[in-house]
Amino acid sequence: MAPDAAIAALMECLVFGYEYDHRRNRFVFISDFPIRPRGGDRAFLALVFGHVASFERLSGTRAQDQRFGTRYGLDERGPPKIVQSVKLRDTPARRHIELWLGLEFGGVAFEFA
Numbered sequence: 001m002a003p004d005a006a007i008a009a010l011m012e013c014l015v016f017g018y019e020y021d022h023r024r025n026r027f028v029f030i031s032d033f034p035i036r037p038r039g040g041d042r043a044f045l046a047l048v049f050g051h052v053a054s055f056e057r058l059s060g061t062r063a064q065d066q067r068f069g070t071r072y073g074l075d076e077r078g079p080p081k082i083v084q085s086v087k088l089r090d091t092p093a094r095r096h097i098e099l100w101l102g103l104e105f106g107g108v109a110f111e112f113a
Helices: 003-008 063-067
Strands: 014-021 026-033 043-049 053-059 071-073 085-090 095-100 106-112
Touching: 003 043, 003 085, 014 106, 026 106
Parallel strands: none
Antiparallel strands: 014 026, 014 071, 026 043, 053 106, 085 095, 095 106
């Protein structure tokens, strides 16, 4: 599957976690995946974005969720997060992505190569 197709398929997927590592300029996103292997019960996806720049945590309305900045992990302290919107656009030298995990949580945005 092409990377853009995998990114587009994230809609309505359960988010297990993400982490932005500014020293390595890398963003890792882990979720379940709607396209299951033949005979499989469940599929998971780990996307690794390289050469990340301009990372931004996009605030939501729920104050408790703002504690998650460069790292999020599914835990018992709040409702699970679901991918609500994926916005991907190209610029001359890089790509820009916004991953929205609901109105309460907000999302993340960054550029990558």
